[in-house]
Every structure is written in structure tokens, then in C-alpha cells.
Amino acid sequence: MVSKKAKLNDKPSFHVLQISEKSRKIVFFILLLLCCSGWITPPLALFLGAIVANLTGHPYLHLNHKATTILLQVSVVGLGFGMNVHSAVLAGKEGFLFTIISIISTLFLGYFLGKWMGIDKKVAHLISCGTAICGGSAIAAIAPVIKSDEKQTSVALGVIFILNSVALFLFPAIGHLLNLSQKQFGFWCAIAIHDTSSVVGAASKYGIEALQIATTVKLARALWIIPVALVTAVVFKNKSNTIKIPYFIGFFIVAMVLNTYVPQTALVATYLVAVAKIGLTVTLFLIGAGLHRTVLFAVGLKPLLQGVLLWASIAIATLLLVLYLM
Numbered sequence: 014m015v016s017k018k019a020k021l022n023d024k025p026s027f028h029v030l031q032i033s034e035k036s037r038k039i040v041f042f043i044l045l046l047l048c049c050s051g052w053i054t055p056p057l058a059l060f061l062g063a064i065v066a067n068l069t070g071h072p073y074l075h076l077n078h079k080a081t082t083i084l085l086q087v088s089v090v091g092l093g094f095g096m097n098v099h100s101a102v103l104a105g106k107e108g109f110l111f112t113i114i115s116i117i118s119t120l121f122l123g124y125f126l127g128k129w130m131g132i133d134k135k136v137a138h139l140i141s142c143g144t145a146i147c148g149g150s151a152i153a154a155i156a157p158v159i160k161s162d163e164k165q166t167s168v169a170l171g172v173i174f175i176l177n178s179v180a181l182f183l184f185p186a187i188g189h190l191l192n193l194s195q196k197q198f199g200f201w202c203a204i205a206i207h208d209t210s211s212v213v214g215a216a217s218k219y220g221i222e223a224l225q226i227a228t229t230v231k232l233a234r235a236l237w238i239i240p241v242a243l244v245t246a247v248v249f250k251n252k253s254n255t256i257k258i259p260y261f262i263g264f265f266i267v268a269m270v271l272n273t274y275v276p277q278t279a280l281v282a283t284y285l286v287a288v289a290k291i292g293l294t295v296t297l298f299l300i301g302a303g304l305h306r307t308v309l310f311a312v313g314l315k316p317l318l319q320g321v322l323l324w325a326s327i328a329i330a331t332l333l334l335v336l337y338l339m
Contacts, residue, residue: 032069034072036069037069037070038072040069041065041071041072041073041302044062044065044298045295045298047061048061048291048298049291049294051287051290051291051294053294053298054218054294055181055214055215055293055297056181056182056185056218056297058294058297058298059178059181059298059300060301061298061301062300062301062302062303063178063301063302065301065302066301066302066306067304067305067306071302074302074303077299077302077303078303080299081210081296081299081300084295084296084299085209085292085293085296087289088290088292088293089213089228089232089261089293090261090264090265090289091268091289092213092228092265092268092289092290092293093265093267093268093269094268094269094271094272094281094282094289095225095272095283095286095289096268096269096272097269097272097273098269098270098273098274099273100229101225101229101269104199104225104226104229104230105230105233108203108204108226108229108230108233108234109233111204111230111334112204112233112234112237115145115327115330115331116145116146116234116237116241119141119145119326119327120141120142120145120241122141122323122326123138123140123145123319123323124137124138124141126319127140130315130318130319131315132315132319133165135161135165136165136168137316137319138155138159138245139152139155139156139161139165139166139169140169140172140319140320140323141323142155143169143170143172143207144173144207144324144327145237145241145327146234146235146237146238146241147207147235147238148177148207148209148211149170149173149174149208150208150238150259151235151238151241152169152170152173154238154242154259155238155242156169158245159249160249167311168311168313168316171311171312172317172320173207173208174208174300174304174308176321176324177206177207177208177211177300180202180205180206180207180211181206181214184201184202184206185198185215185218185219188202191332191336193335193336194339195220195221195222195226196222196223196226197335197336197339198216198220198223199216199222199223199225199226199227199230200226200230200335201328201331201332201335202215202216202227203226203227203228203230203231203234204230204331205327205328205332209228209232209235210293210296210297210300211297212228212231213227213231214293214294214297215227216228217293232265235262236259236262238259
């Protein structure tokens, strides 16, 4: 999710439609309610949000970071009420080796690409961490560890959000084209797509089993923020203990345990999961509403190219592994 320090979109330079503030709010709330209806898919919600960002503007952009962060975390916890502990543990075990190899290889590749392309060391590392672990959440956690400034953090976030938006549409299409199974697609998107929101959005569009696998593997992967942040602190010689721990993952585990071992949970589990899916759709709408075209212009060619090369490498390598090993 977007760091509080990242103000890349706070004051977009212009919008296509010059309308009053009241009209902007009306358009925003109509589309927001439409996303809450359950009729809108996650990719479409992201697209509608991007339309708002670039045509009329987000009337509450200053609140967007906090809203998307809280809503995504609550939605992920809600999805836990639709999952079984035993299936989650199995998926976690199967994805463990994938996770270790992909994280280490992505960080090393990102380092060498950044050095070869002459990209700022901190920007290159933030993009590498965002690609390797969990997108904007990883960047938000690593940024204070390396003491990156507002511009460095914003550039890294811009790269990740641009590629996340593409992945949300591209991955399900490729999955269907290659006739990937639910299991294959779940593992692939959990490892190869950056942000949890886009992972869950793409997987939910593909199928229920893919959603369960992808969510579990991605959240297990997110825990690697902690060791990566500790190693980063050593490499960048930062002795302060400014590491953000994703505590909401613990509530996700509690939800799974309740759904698996407490029969009474079944009375509300279906409704909680349904609300969580709507929450995810709204989250993606809000993320899209913050993606003004100035993001693309501000990122720069080299950091974007590094992000694309890293993303393509991990996506292709993971796809080949799931095709031949699962």
C-alpha cells in the first residue's frame, strides 16, 4: 500500500474534466457504491478508479493511503473465514521452497540490474524488495530502514503500482490461455504478482481454490518482510529498529482456525467472506483512484525498466516451475 511519505499523487497537475468539487464527490460516491454492489469484478474496479483519477480526480486523495491499508487488511482477515487450516498449511509447505528461492534470486538480480543500469541504490533496493515480497507493503516497511527520502520511495511505489495494475488483467488471461489449474495459478500469482490486493483480485477472478492458495502463500511470503528488513538494516548500516511487522496476518490465521475448528463459525462465515470480497473490490477501486497519469511520468525510464525486467524474470521462472512441477 502507499506509504504516508509517498505523495506522488497528492496534487495531480490536471484532469480531463474540469468540474466542481461537489460533482467530483458525486461521481466518486456513485462509482464507490457500484463497487460495493457485488456486480463489479476487482479488475474492473481498478479500471473505474483509474478513470476517476484521470478524468475527475479523487476528492479524498489525502485519505486514500489510510483507507486502502485498513480496508485491505480487514478484507484479507475476512477471507480467512473461508479457508481451512489444513489446506493452508499444505499450500504453505508446498510454496515454502518457491518463496525462498524467488525472494533471494529477485533481490540479487535487482541489485545487479540496479548497479548495471546506474539506478539510485535505495530506489533499486526498494523496487527489488517490492517485487520479491509483497509490493507496496514491503516498500513501506523497508523505506524507513534504509532512510529513503520521499522521492525515492515514491518512484519505487510508482513502479510497483503500474505493474500491479497490468498484472491484475494480464495474469488471469495468461492462466486461461495456458489452461493452468487452480493450484498452478494460485501459486503462480502469489509469487509473481507484487501486492496482496492484486494477488487476491487476480486469484478471485480465476477461482475459489486459486484464491485460497494464493492468499495463503502470499501472506506467508509477506512475513519475509521481517528477515529482509533485518538484513537490509545491516547492509545499509542502520541500527534503528524501525521495522513494520504485518500483524494483521495473525488475525487472518485466527479466522482460519475459527472456521476450521469452531462449527458455530459457519453461521456467519459465508457472509463475512462475501463482505471481504466486496471490501477487496473497493480497495482496488481506491488504489485505482490514486493512480493518476503523473505517476508514470514521475517514475522515470530506468527504474521502470528495472521493475519490468525483475517482474518478467520472476513471472516466467515461476510459471515454468508450476507448469513442470505441479
